Amino acid sequence: MGGTWDDLVGSALLGTERRRPTGVVGDAQEAAVGLLDAAAVGVVRRRAGLRPGVAGERPKPVAPDPRPEVPDAARRRLEMMLTEGGRGRQGSAPSLLELLPQWLAAARRRGFALPPALLPALLDTARARTDLRADALAVAGPRALWLAELNPEWKFALRAGSGAVSTAAAAEDAAARERLWEEGLFAERVALLTRLRQSDPAGALALLRSTWRAERAEDRLMFVDALRTGLSPADEPFLEESLADRSRNVRSTAAELLSALPSSALAARMAARARTCVSLGADGITVEAPYECDAAMERDGVAPQPPSGRGERSWWMGQLVDAAPLSVWPGRFRGRTPEQIIALPVLDEWQPDLHAAWCRAAVRQRDRGWARALLGAPSARGGPVAAIGDPAKLLAILPAGERADWVAEFVAVHGLSEAFQMLGVCAVPWSGPLGRAVVDALDIARDGGSYPWSFSGVMGLAERCLDPAAADQVGVLSAAAEEAPNGSPGASAYWSEAFQRLTGTLRLRALMLTELGETAP
Amino acid sequence: METETRWTVDQVLALAPDAASRTAGAKLAQPAPWSGTGAAGTAVWGLCKGSGSKPYQTAVDTRGPAYRCTCPSRKFPCKHALALLLLWAGGADGPIAAAGAAGASAEPEWVEQWTAARRKKEESGAGGAAGADAPRAAGPADPGAARKRADRRAVRVEGGAAELEQRLADLLRGGLAGADTAGHKAFDETAARMVDAQAPGLAARVRELGAIPATGGDWPSRMLEETALLHLLARGFLGREGLPEPLVDTVRARIGFTVDSADLLAGPTVHGQWLVLAQYDTTDDLTTRRIWLHDAAAGRFALVLSFGAAGRAPQLALPVGLVVEAELAYHPSAVPLRAALGAHRASVEAPGTIPPGTAIGPALDAYGAALADDPWLDAWPVLLTDVVPVPGPDRWQLADVAGPDAVPLTGPAPWRLAALSGGHPLTLFAELTPTGARPLTAWSPSSPAPAPTPVLA
Numbered sequence: 001m002g003g004t005w006d007d008l009v010g011s012a013l014l015g016t017e018r019r020r021p022t023g024v025v026g027d028a029q030e031a032a033v034g035l036l037d038a039a040a041v042g043v044v045r046r047r048a049g050l051r052p053g054v055a056g057e058r059p060k061p062v063a064p065d066p067r068p069e070v071p072d073a074a075r076r077r078l079e080m081m082l083t084e085g086g087r088g089r090q091g092s093a094p095s096l097l098e099l100l101p102q103w104l105a106a107a108r109r110r111g112f113a114l115p116p117a118l119l120p121a122l123l124d125t126a127r128a129r130t131d132l133r134a135d136a137l138a139v140a141g142p143r144a145l146w147l148a149e150l151n152p153e154w155k156f157a158l159r160a161g162s163g164a165v166s167t168a169a170a171a172e173d174a175a176a177r178e179r180l181w182e183e184g185l186f187a188e189r190v191a192l193l194t195r196l197r198q199s200d201p202a203g204a205l206a207l208l209r210s211t212w213r214a215e216r217a218e219d220r221l222m223f224v225d226a227l228r229t230g231l232s233p234a235d236e237p238f239l240e241e242s243l244a245d246r247s248r249n250v251r252s253t254a255a256e257l258l259s260a261l262p263s264s265a266l267a268a269r270m271a272a273r274a275r276t277c278v279s280l281g282a283d284g285i286t287v288e289a290p291y292e293c294d295a296a297m298e299r300d301g302v303a304p305q306p307p308s309g310r311g312e313r314s315w316w317m318g319q320l321v322d323a324a325p326l327s328v329w330p331g332r333f334r335g336r337t338p339e340q341i342i343a344l345p346v347l348d349e350w351q352p353d354l355h356a357a358w359c360r361a362a363v364r365q366r367d368r369g370w371a372r373a374l375l376g377a378p379s380a381r382g383g384p385v386a387a388i389g390d391p392a393k394l395l396a397i398l399p400a401g402e403r404a405d406w407v408a409e410f411v412a413v414h415g416l417s418e419a420f421q422m423l424g425v426c427a428v429p430w431s432g433p434l435g436r437a438v439v440d441a442l443d444i445a446r447d448g449g450s451y452p453w454s455f456s457g458v459m460g461l462a463e464r465c466l467d468p469a470a471a472d473q474v475g476v477l478s479a480a481a482e483e484a485p486n487g488s489p490g491a492s493a494y495w496s497e498a499f500q501r502l503t504g505t506l507r508l509r510a511l512m513l514t515e516l517g518e519t520a521p
Numbered sequence: 522m523e524t525e526t527r528w529t530v531d532q533v534l535a536l537a538p539d540a541a542s543r544t545a546g547a548k549l550a551q552p553a554p555w556s557g558t559g560a561a562g563t564a565v566w567g568l569c570k571g572s573g574s575k576p577y578q579t580a581v582d583t584r585g586p587a588y589r590c591t592c593p594s595r596k597f598p599c600k601h602a603l604a605l606l607l608l609w610a611g612g613a614d615g616p617i618a619a620a621g622a623a624g625a626s627a628e629p630e631w632v633e634q635w636t637a638a639r640r641k642k643e644e645s646g647a648g649g650a651a652g653a654d655a656p657r658a659a660g661p662a663d664p665g666a667a668r669k670r671a672d673r674r675a676v677r678v679e680g681g682a683a684e685l686e687q688r689l690a691d692l693l694r695g696g697l698a699g700a701d702t703a704g705h706k707a708f709d710e711t712a713a714r715m716v717d718a719q720a721p722g723l724a725a726r727v728r729e730l731g732a733i734p735a736t737g738g739d740w741p742s743r744m745l746e747e748t749a750l751l752h753l754l755a756r757g758f759l760g761r762e763g764l765p766e767p768l769v770d771t772v773r774a775r776i777g778f779t780v781d782s783a784d785l786l787a788g789p790t791v792h793g794q795w796l797v798l799a800q801y802d803t804t805d806d807l808t809t810r811r812i813w814l815h816d817a818a819a820g821r822f823a824l825v826l827s828f829g830a831a832g833r834a835p836q837l838a839l840p841v842g843l844v845v846e847a848e849l850a851y852h853p854s855a856v857p858l859r860a861a862l863g864a865h866r867a868s869v870e871a872p873g874t875i876p877p878g879t880a881i882g883p884a885l886d887a888y889g890a891a892l893a894d895d896p897w898l899d900a901w902p903v904l905l906t907d908v909v910p911v912p913g914p915d916r917w918q919l920a921d922v923a924g925p926d927a928v929p930l931t932g933p934a935p936w937r938l939a940a941l942s943g944g945h946p947l948t949l950f951a952e953l954t955p956t957g958a959r960p961l962t963a964w965s966p967s968s969p970a971p972a973p974t975p976v977l978a
Contacts, residue, residue, distance in 0.1 A: 009742050146944065
């Protein structure tokens with residue numbers, strides 16, 4: 001009987017007209033049948049005689065996870081969220097996927113572990129959604145990192161995740177810290193630096209200085225930026241040196257950080273420059289913008305080239321004022337408070353530029369007094385910064401309670417059309433007054449007869465941020481109402497559906513949190 | 522008061538035909554839309570408010586299980602039946618009280634009628650074919666005519682097998698190298714000839730043959746393997762007079778002769794406590810659901826197939842981990858695996874223990890022995906104890922925890938299995954196939970109460 005399997009395959013490939021396997025006789029047709037007979041014996045022998053292979057290197061077993069697994073109901077909820085996948089919102093049914101971040105955050109707070117079989121699906125989801133990653137990886141635990149080592153598609157988990165895990169260890173142990181700093185991946189090093197800045201800012205700076213000269217420009221930028229955490233006057237010498245860095249981006253970030261340190265030399269230089277630009281006259285504030293951007297200004301981080309459409313003098317002036325310590329101004333304006341300064345008239349239409357610069361300064365220096373003054377009363381008609389500043393950024397500086405109250409009042413007076421970003425910086429779940437204000441405003445919008453999708457942004461936020469306890473209040477609204485007299489046709493039915501959906505989502509959120517053992521706040 | 526065993530929520534959810542139904546059913550599983558719910562014996566029922574004015578009547582018989590709902594859904598079971606079972610799974614203190622308990626409603630007339638009709642059908646079905654099966658045609662067919670039909674078919678299949686032999690010989694005369702460039706058109710034509718010859722099993726194998734060159738790698742070797750097995754099958758049928766009877770049955774089954782389930786169940790059956798090891802669907806023109814059962818006491822495996830038209834889920838669904846007390850009738854074969862499911866009732870006496878398995882070496886030996894009896898065997902069930910999934914550069918392996926033995930895994934990277942293992946040994950139920958082991962169900966080593974977890978990627 002024929003030769004080896006390879007011999008048979010060789011003949012089969014070329015055909016018996018051209019090549020015959022060893023030991024097969026007859027004409028080409030007979031040889032083909034002979035080849036098939038031999039191959040039939042061969043294939044059964046090959047398959048039935050299969051011997052075990054030799055095992056490759058076994059992966060290192062993952063360390064045990066001491067955390068308890070999530071309760072059954074919560075596990076099923078997560079399973080559904082992950083399998084429901086990318087199906088969009090439709091009709092009055094709530095979208096589970098939008099609740100996934102909250103599920104993960106709650107599970108993390110409760111210290112639960114996940115059933116291992118769900119980890120691949122969770123990693124796939126977190127890969128596509130960066131907003132989930134921190135909580136997803138924390139809940140997924142060491143087993144997810146173990147998996148990520150085996151699958152290049154989940155590499156992100158090693159970057160972000162080992163940041164969370166191994167830097168925790170490294171921050172404790174000086175030797176591990178230095179090793180990670182010297183051998184780690186870029187993202188691990190950023191994570192280590194950021195983490196260390198929270199506990200030991202000076203140590204972190206020393207670590208950064210140890211390798212500073214050898215770092216690449218892009219990396220240097222991220223490292224300097226990491227100094228934002230735990231920033232203090234002790235960082236000034238290093239930042240001052242960085243003003244001479246080869247990279248323009250590193251220079252301007254260093255300047256920005258220095259300007260957030262009111263006692264720094266750079267802040268003093270900027271203060272001196274700003275003072276010459278802004279003065280108080282008999283009729284109000286006079287602004288005399290600089291005529292040139294000299295080398296010293298440039299060294300202190302002033303960008304000489306304005307974006308298109310802006311005059312260069314007002315561009316330079318804005319940068320001088322937003323980098324100067326706000327403490328300069330009460331002295332400059334004869335002891336006036338921030339509120340009084342804001343109230344002063346500004347001559348020659350410089351007010352938008354000047355106030356916008358103060359807004360940026362307040363945000364950068366996290367100055368609550370100035371933030372309050374710039375925001376003004378929420379009820380004020382077109383508050384002082386509404387047109388030029390970014391109220392959401394100013395609000396973010398205020399304590400959570402004050403922030404919610406301010407936005408609630410704003411919504412009550414001005415409605416929802418300008419409120420989206422402000423709502424986005426409010427703490428979740430929304431406080432009682434804020435939630436009521438938003439629901440009332442939605443009710444008013446419905447009575448006004450417009451379509452609900454004009455408010456889909458706020459609706460989406462409300463689904464995620466309203467306190468589930470507000471479900472009953474919303475539930476009342478979902479009952480079909482009469483058409484508004486001048487309303488768009490059919491709007492009422494769409495609103496009912498939108499409110500139903502909101503109620504459904506809120507109830508679901510409450511249920512979801514209960515399943516995870518959280519009691520409603 | 523009766524002590525009833527209710528299913529777990531996971532077991533109910535496993536009955537859902539797809540993910541969308543699972544989600545829809547879970548959403549409906551709250552008391553608000555339901556009224557007139559109750560449970561007695563193996564029946565669960567309730568009225569569910571839908572979009573219309575009249576509520577849907579939903580009932581489930583957990584023997585089977587069998588479903589009845591007045592909703593127009595084509596899904597099976599529909600979301601209402603799933604939601605009802607989910608509520609029922611909440612326990613006797615949950616929203617659906619047991620009959621006789623305070624506040625429970627008695628079985629309404631429409632439920633009674635339905636369950637009575639089901640019982641009747643079950644009793645009349647000889648040997649108790651599954652309740653879901655269609656009623657058998659009334660009256661026995663003329664045996665003489667049936668034999669004539671069978672003879673005519675045998676002749677046609679013989680003609681097809683002979684033609685196939687000729688075509689295979691021609692193929693090897695000219696060489697497989699041409700098949701790479703020729704595409705699968707010639708194979709499709711041969712497959713059509715086999716359909717005409719009433720040999721669907723041969724047709725399917727021929728079609729697969731045509732697809733091999735496109736799979737790349739060492740395709741000539743795989744193609745010669747499959748061509749040789751096809752040759753062996755055709756020759757087996759032509760020379761069946763000289764073969765032992767069980768092998769003839771195997772050849773007939775592989776060629777595409779079917780045996781009626783009811784006829785099988787009318788013959789000898791095997792009774793046992795069957796653990797559902799795996800359930801998964803494959804789809805081409807129609808959906809084929811493969812359900813693997815295992816009777817640990819007798820050391821027996823059985824494969825139950827259920828079919829659904831394209832896009833529709835097969836009717837039979839048995840959740841993994843369920844223990845079914847059932848009568849099975851194996852299809853005659855040299856290696857009996859496929860079986861018809863007769864009368865069965867699900868019980869929830871969860872086994873709680875991990876079924877016993879073997880190391881890789883003995884599993885491969887058993888596979889080899891089975892292949893010697895049925896060379897066309899495409900999947901051999903094995904329970905492996907203490908194996909570890911091991912990543913490799915091209916393919917994953919399954920390795921004995923203590924020894925050097927390993928077997929390659931087939932299919933996409935087995936991430937669920939890897940996650941479950943975490944590098945630790947586990948027990949795995951897998952199919953051994955000519956291209957490696959296909960992992961189906963694993964028992965997590967880290968879990969305090971190891972439950973079977975489906976791991977098919």
